[in-house]
Amino acid sequence: MSINGFLQVQDLSLHFRTLQGIVQAVDDVSLTLGKGRTLAILGESGCGKSSLAKAILRLLPRNVQAYRGRIVLDGLDTMSLPEERFRKEVRWTKIALVPQAAQNALNPVVKISEQIAEPLLVHRRVGQKSEALERAREAARVVGIPADFLERYPFELSGGMRQRAAIAMALASRPDLVVLDEPTSALDVLTQANLMNVFKEIKRAFGTTFILITHDIATASELADDVAVMYAGQIVEQAPASEFYHAPRHPYSQKLMASVPTLREEKSPEFIPGQPPSLIDPPQGCRFADRCPARFSRCAAAPPVVELSPGHTVKCWLYEEGYHGH
Amino acid sequence: MDTDALLQVKDLYTWFELRRWGFARVGYVRAVDGVSFELYPGETVAVVGESGSGKSTLAKTILGLYRPTRGEIYFAGKPVHQMKAAGLKEYRAKVGYVQQDPFGALPPFMNVRRILEEPLIVHGVRDRVEREQRIHRALEDVKLVPVEDYLSKFPHQLSGGQQQRLVIARAILLEPRMIVADEPVSMLDVSVRVEILELLRKIQQEYNLGIIYITHDLSTVRHFSHRILVMYGGKVVERARARDLVRNPQHPYTQALLAALSDPRAENAHTLKPVPPGEPPSLLNPPPGCRFHPRCPVRIEGLCEREAPPEVETPQGAGHKALCWLYHERGEKKEEVAM
Amino acid sequence: MNSVLKRWAEIRRYPSAIAGMMIILALVALSVYTVFAIPYRQAIQLWRGGENLWIENPRNAAPAWFNLFPGINLPTTMVIESQGSPERKAALDLDGLKEVRIELPVSFTFDGFPKEISLFLSARYQTADPYITATWITPDGREIVLADQSIKREASIRLSQDTRLERRLRGLSAEIGLFADPNRQGEPVPLKGEYRLVVDALLFAPGDDLDAKLVVYGQLHGLAGTDHRRRDLTIPLLWGAPIALAFGFLAAIGSTLSTMIIAAAGVWWGRWVDALIQRITEVNLILPVLPILIMVGTMYSRSIWVILNVVILLGIFSGGIKTYRAIFLQVKESPYIEAARAYGASSLRIIFRYMIPRVAPILVPQFVALIPSYVFLEATLAVLGLGDPILPTWGKVLDDAYTNGAIYRGYFYWVLLPSALLITTGLGFSMVGFALDRIFNPRLRGL
């Protein structure tokens, strides 16, 4: 793991209190991300992807039971900041979030241009409204919103355009890191491709660092430099995209890849039998063990994180030093 | 009329009247605008298209939930579009419906047994024991076993995949001959999608069902259907056998759609996708001529924006047809003139 | 079952809901107890039976538990009689004649005077009327003749109304004069101690007999006090509970259910059905409920059941229909309804089996909160003089209290007890309704 990552997350946990028990939505997650790179976080629904995003932005609901770990962004230990400073100096300023289903979360009675300018004004990044609107216009141009759409209201736009507006909102404050939570899942194929093009261009032009949260492995491949696979609240594999898409190592990653129907290759997709464990009282050992085809005796204990090559780690007993049984 | 066909849809139109303030008619939303196709027993026909292209409306018209504005629907030779209440009820027992949102499709206040009992009661299965037997069989068919573990569960106690299997169990309970599945897996996790689709295929083979599989996801269609209809703006713009369509898309829209889809490969990150400009057409005021012409990279000036193209056989043959001037002799001539 | 337990676990997190449920439970328990302890017929008889039934009760007495407050020591009602206590009676045969002496001990230890004092005599004789002399012996040995007369079979000697006796007692009426300490000047003060009433009777046949009963009416009486007609208020206060609960519950369930069904039907069939229902509702909304009820009450019938039906009828097309309609419009679009249509469920089945069960739980909190408003409505009507003429209800008690000037005459208990019961009932249901609302509609919870 490269030590001098732009973003370093260490042993981050976020647990929720519910009537049924404690939900370990994010459990001891560690990640590294270099500047200007894009990390795709892949995982099934409910594995804790959005919670991880919230934990990074410290957008915590009221029923948090535990929130701990270390997040270092560009040398700044953000977890140790008091809330007020975090809000002023980090959220939207350094890290911006495009939340899940953002296209449906726009304020229906505010014009698109003002909507995009809103965070700038709220966070006092700029003094004047005219300046904020200017920045908003620029951000809108970057994400490909035609100028005449800026004076419209959200309901007058298609889902794709609204999503672009939500992205422009995040980009307008020129953050160092943009967290995209399922930015394209609810959109059509063509709109989706279009947006991925937009992200690629932004990345190329501004060197923005992205965290792309998605359950769609094919879409993730469009943007990812690195891939992290999340399963039941934990990261089970992190790897450079080239290595990951070529040969995923964790059995879950392998199964997940095999479940994607391909358009151009002959192989038939397979499914993963069973279902993920509950995040309330998850298994003590490997959380994937009871669905894993390569399960063996050691899986009853929590697996170690093994570094296979620089930047490629796997949380699995199969790759433990001295064991070569697979 | 094709006597072997299980379902025959002929030149079907479903338009919605759009009114302002409840009375002044503004126009019609042409959600389904002249669709024809057949479905044979044991066959899966996939209908793919973008959001708003009229896929669900087509499904619901076939299910008798909407009255067609014009056109004919024959099920096993009987005219569905003319059926009265009694006939429609009988028809509904023969057609199963699987919806997109499995949780929404299940009444949240009923347990599994009640949910499955409902269609049986509606169709007059009075005998408790028989009902119980049929419920058991259906749950076994969708692999919700051991059945006893599930009977008294409520939908929210099931995972998404299990909910969708329950929906499928309900759809096959009345021993239908056809299933209409409207985006049956798009709300499910990648890892269970294939499971559900394979389950549908297995049930199809067991009972020789005809399946209409509606989706916007071309990549599953290739593996789980025999024929594909591509819908755009309420019309079927291309139809072919599944493999042919994916390998050799003929309509410019289908070509764009396929080009926009990526297989999971790290190399994707290095290239931009070709995407046609613009947005899907308004169904209220569709563009004149071909509906795709404003976005079409190969449109023929002077023809495509003026006249709606007919459905023509493409050079691929084997029933591979497209709604496009490119493959019509007039289009070919124009192109020559243009050059 | 499981979900019920879960709901219960959630409810338990709201102390106010627990308190509210305890109140409701207490009211229900009280109602059940009442209905069994004082059967309906008996209750009506006691309530409507007239003064003879209550002859041993004081008028307008406060509840007996007032004495529990420090510094208060007021007399409660004492009934001392010879019947059943042979030791209080002595007889002497004087050939042909018979003399009977009855001694009734009165132990008086209170700081206040009684409300009234009466002597009841009942004689069994053949020919001539018995002749009696009644003497009051105070603890300090004074003897005061209360009566010296012949009596009929049943005699009620209302000592407090005897003006001649009053004159002899230096202008104090009997209940004060008989108990006053003669050595104190100014305001009379009771003399505590053992009093005796001695009745000497002369009977004119050996078989004749006589019994006496002395009633010293207290200022305090029973659990709830008494009203202007000597009726024990326990009866209406107890019976008010089942009647209020039944009225509130039936009215709430009747109007909620019918509103729900009509709203669902309107939404399901849409078009003119829906439009018609909407228009009726709008008209109904501007009709004033109370005046209509008053009209029905004065011109047709004041029976609680008639009023109940009118209340439900007026409640059907209430503002609630608009709320329900909004919810049903959403429910109608649910995929599961579409699925039900697709497998052939009929419209009625969809309305009753799929739409109403879906929203019913959402409306439980509203329903619970609606109950007390109907309880109050019934009380309001009663206070307006339109209460049921037969039933003992809280509202009726309030009505009596007002018409008899309870407040300016200082009979606060008469107003406070029924009001407290009404308010407690309202509070109980509101607290539960409020908590249920937070549980069933988690948006308000702000997790």
Ligand SMILES: Nc1ncnc2c1ncn2[C@@H]1O[C@H](COP(=O)(O)OP(=O)(O)OP(=O)(O)O)[C@@H](O)[C@H]1O
């Ligand atoms: N505020 C909360 N309180 C309690 N549990 C929560 C809360 N937020 C999320 N959860 C639970 O935590 C788990 C992870 O949720 P999260 O939204 O992070 O998943 P996700 O991976 O983003 O899923 P999706 O793909 O469906 O968006 C889920 O089981 C969810 O029910």
Ligand SMILES: Nc1ncnc2c1ncn2[C@@H]1O[C@H](COP(=O)(O)OP(=O)(O)OP(=O)(O)O)[C@@H](O)[C@H]1O
């Ligand atoms: N009941 C209705 N009344 C009026 N317009 C309708 C109605 N149902 C659908 N439409 C319109 O018809 C068009 C086609 O809708 P339809 O739901 O069939 O599309 P779809 O292809 O299923 O899209 P999606 O992928 O979003 O489900 C849309 O423009 C929609 O707004």
Ligand SMILES: [Mg+2]
């Ligand atoms: Mg999420």
Ligand SMILES: [Mg+2]
């Ligand atoms: Mg649809």
